[in-house]
Amino acid sequence: MTRPTRSARNSEAASCTPEAIAASPLARYRDLIDDWDAFAAALGRPLPTCVWANPSRISRDELALLIAEDGLASSPQPGLPQALSLAPGVRTGQRWWYCAGLAHAQESVSQLPAQLLDLEPGQRVLDMCAAPGGKTAQIAFALGNRGTVVANDISYMRIKALQGNLDRLGLVNVTTTCRDASNWPTASGQFDRILVDAPCSSEGTLRRNPSLLARLDPANAQRLGPRQRLLLRKAVHRCRPGGRVVYSTCTFSPEENELVVADILAEFPGTLRLLQVSLPGWETSPGVTHWDGRDLAPELARSLRFWPHRNDSGGFFIAVLEKDASAPAEPEPEPAPLDDADGAEWLEGLRSKYGLPDDYWSGYRVNRQTRRGLHLMAADHAPPAQPPAAGSGLFFHRTNARPPKPTTGGAMLFGRDVAQFALDLSESQRDAYLRRETFAPTPDQWEQCTPGQAVARYRGHVLGIAVLHPSGVIESQFPSRWSASMAGAD
Numbered sequence: 001m002t003r004p005t006r007s008a009r010n011s012e013a014a015s016c017t018p019e020a021i022a023a024s025p026l027a028r029y030r031d032l033i034d035d036w037d038a039f040a041a042a043l044g045r046p047l048p049t050c051v052w053a054n055p056s057r058i059s060r061d062e063l064a065l066l067i068a069e070d071g072l073a074s075s076p077q078p079g080l081p082q083a084l085s086l087a088p089g090v091r092t093g094q095r096w097w098y099c100a101g102l103a104h105a106q107e108s109v110s111q112l113p114a115q116l117l118d119l120e121p122g123q124r125v126l127d128m129c130a131a132p133g134g135k136t137a138q139i140a141f142a143l144g145n146r147g148t149v150v151a152n153d154i155s156y157m158r159i160k161a162l163q164g165n166l167d168r169l170g171l172v173n174v175t176t177t178c179r180d181a182s183n184w185p186t187a188s189g190q191f192d193r194i195l196v197d198a199p200c201s202s203e204g205t206l207r208r209n210p211s212l213l214a215r216l217d218p219a220n221a222q223r224l225g226p227r228q229r230l231l232l233r234k235a236v237h238r239c240r241p242g243g244r245v246v247y248s249t250c251t252f253s254p255e256e257n258e259l260v261v262a263d264i265l266a267e268f269p270g271t272l273r274l275l276q277v278s279l280p281g282w283e284t285s286p287g288v289t290h291w292d293g294r295d296l297a298p299e300l301a302r303s304l305r306f307w308p309h310r311n312d313s314g315g316f317f318i319a320v321l322e323k324d325a326s327a328p329a330e331p332e333p334e335p336a337p338l339d340d341a342d343g344a345e346w347l348e349g350l351r352s353k354y355g356l357p358d359d360y361w362s363g364y365r366v367n368r369q370t371r372r373g374l375h376l377m378a379a380d381h382a383p384p385a386q387p388p389a390a391g392s393g394l395f396f397h398r399t400n401a402r403p404p405k406p407t408t409g410g411a412m413l414f415g416r417d418v419a420q421f422a423l424d425l426s427e428s429q430r431d432a433y434l435r436r437e438t439f440a441p442t443p444d445q446w447e448q449c450t451p452g453q454a455v456a457r458y459r460g461h462v463l464g465i466a467v468l469h470p471s472g473v474i475e476s477q478f479p480s481r482w483s484a485s486m487a488g489a490d
């Protein structure tokens, strides 16, 4: 299937006219919306691009400077202290600062569920429907890149994409699993926080994906509701007493939002309550308490609706649920067995080659999950034995390659701190590196580095691994699948 070009997408946006919106199934929400004309007009406008700064690598202001030097305008995103708003349609994946893991693109409202989880280091967190992983990454950083996040998705391909994002951002506290979360095993134990960012009819993403307008069908909401109830019910079961479950969707339909939450609240009387939460900097509307002839409990008004015309965003829904502290607690789960037999030797090899400080790896532990190489995890990362992991931590060293070499994610993790075997690239070398081209070293680079593998950096930010050949060329080892997105870069 060919992807629509940007101009095709723009003309689709043009087809999201107020008349087309009024004639679409969205008209059934007319009575829920305070200003229908503003709502319909907002859906016809393309969505601003939003990126957040990787807190382990750069501040938002520093990122804004790099983005400005790259010729793009940005402004602070209201209500999101780490995020910047850019023009609609910016292809962030083609920018060097994105490849270097300094930023992550995520729609603004989509960043709110993680904030409402009330995260603190030391909590054990489950993200049930996690791919492609923007919220997982936010959660993992909120825990200080320590402890245990389990990120699950039913789609293996989407889990692969999630893993790529986590590696680029340098996260070592996430285990990924791939299964239907409605069958999530009891043996995984209980979690302090659970996010159910449920599969939904996605009506709120129209500004990003205008072609959806032609496919909107209220039957989707009826079809998805039962699946969403299964997921939310499972989350409540797996939540620790006193813990929090956040349920979110990017759709408007009450059948997938308040009605789901109302039914699950009714199943757990006295054990589950809907919290009243606030989000400074955001205009929210209360959840719906009457729909399609049904009256819901007044507390459903505590859930939050985000209408596109109120915050210049997509549409979104969030409910924050708390499980009573008196609910029964379960014993800690059995931890997954780890194979770290040869890990210390490999870490020491890297430490001495790159001149890293003596105790450099003290906050980490190593796991040989595959014959291909080693994963690096936070020292206190403790994934459960069940369900089996697709991956734990960051795949950081290919020990079966000849010669062995750190992965790009691995190099990004330690490459800032190396005292030797670093190549500091010029701007044109940086672009050649990201296009996987070979290029000539400067005389200074010959002096800086002896032949062999080296960490490639641009202004102190790590891009990955390069090889300085004795013949006098630098070979890029930037991953081909990441480089493909750079091919058309400006």
Ligand SMILES: C[S@@+](CC[C@H](N)C(=O)[O-])C[C@H]1O[C@@H](n2cnc3c(N)ncnc32)[C@H](O)[C@@H]1O
Pocket: 110, 128, 129, 130, 131, 132, 133, 134, 135, 136, 152, 153, 154, 155, 158, 179, 180, 181, 182, 197, 198, 199, 200
């Ligand atoms: C709204 S998206 C999640 C977006 C993600 N939380 C993020 O922030 O990047 C919903 C996800 O649910 C997954 N999914 C659908 N049914 C599922 C199920 N039964 N169990 C687990 N994941 C499921 C889909 O593959 C999809 O990736």
